[in-house]
Amino acid sequence: MSTGNSFTRFWALYPHQPPGHRVNRAVVGCLTLLLAGILLSLWLFLHLKSQEKPFEEVKGYRIASEESFDNFLRSGSNRERVEALRRYLEDRGLGEVTPVKNLLRQGDEWLELKEPPFSIPPRNQWNNMADTLELLRDQIVPLIGPVEVISGFRSDSYNRKLEHSDKAQHRNFCALDLIPKSNISHRELAEELRALHARLGPESNFGLGLGDGVRFHIDTCGYRTW
Secondary structure, three states: OOHHHHHHHHHHHOOOOOHHHHHHHHHHHHHHHHHHHHHHHHHHHHHHHHOOOOEEEEOOEEEEOHHHHHHHHOOOOHHHHHHHHHHHHHHOOOOOOOOHHHHOEOOOOHHHHOOOOEOOOOHHHOOHHHHHHHHHHHHHHHHHOOEEEEEOOOOHHHHHOOOOOOHHHHHOOOEEEEEEOOOOOHHHHHHHHHHHHHHHOHHHOOEEEEOOOOOEEEEOOOOEEO
């Protein structure tokens, strides 16, 4: 094929295009590719976000993520009800013990149980948590350090699917399941908490439950231990 034929074909494709117009066409092409790359990157980011786990793991326990809680707040009147509970606890001087969302965690089994990760107690039960939060603030944290709430209030639907011996008090918004944030051993944790339970005595209504690991249960709905 001759060189002349190649140039003839080029000019046939781009007739009467001065050099400046050909440059503009190249710029438009580059901008189009750049925009396509940005849109693809945005799609990949949103896709990966949608695939993220709805929880974070803390010492092997699954705690619902901040995004899960935000989704919960957007449902119905949940935002207003959670805010009302937060104000109630603040008025009682308990707003700083733990964020209110922690008290609404149903447990770490919600995925298997196909239940929401959060639930809001009825208003007539809010007072039940007051003594338990005081126990947590004044006795538990000074003894073993900061803790993470695994389970607070549980709905009837969630509660019916469990076989825990402590489940009734969660339904009444009186109980918390906790794990220490420190590296305290199970043996040391059990010794410290049992000694505290004995020292506070029956008048405290301190209910204490200890498992095999470092998860433990507290409530103020009756003096007992297991």
